[in-house]
Amino acid sequence: MRTAEDKEEFEGLLPDEDWTVRGGVNDSLSSNTELGQAVQNACDELEALGGLEQESLEKANELLKKLGYKGDINQRDQ
DSSP states (O other): OHHHHHHHHHHHHTTTTTTHHHHHHHHTOOTSSSHHHHHHHHHHHHHHHHHHHHHHHHHHHHHHHHOOSSSSSTTTTO
16 A cells, blocks of 8 residues: 555556556557457546546535535636
8 A cells, every 4th residue: 555655656547557558549449359348448448537526526516505504616717
C-alpha cells in the first residue's frame, strides 16, 4: 500500500499497470479488435466512475442540507 509521501512522488503507472495494445485509429473504433475492446472498456470504466462521483456528490449535498447548508454543491459558479 502506498503512503501519503509515496503518492506525492508517484508519477505514471507501475510496470504491471502499463501496457500497450497494438492497433491504429481504425482499430480503436471497432469493438471486434483488441484495441477497440480496450477503448470500450476504458470508456465503460470512466462512465462508472462518473456515476460514482455523481452519487457521492448527491449524498454530500443531502448531508450538507441536513446540516443547514442552503446552497447546492452540484451548481458551479459561472
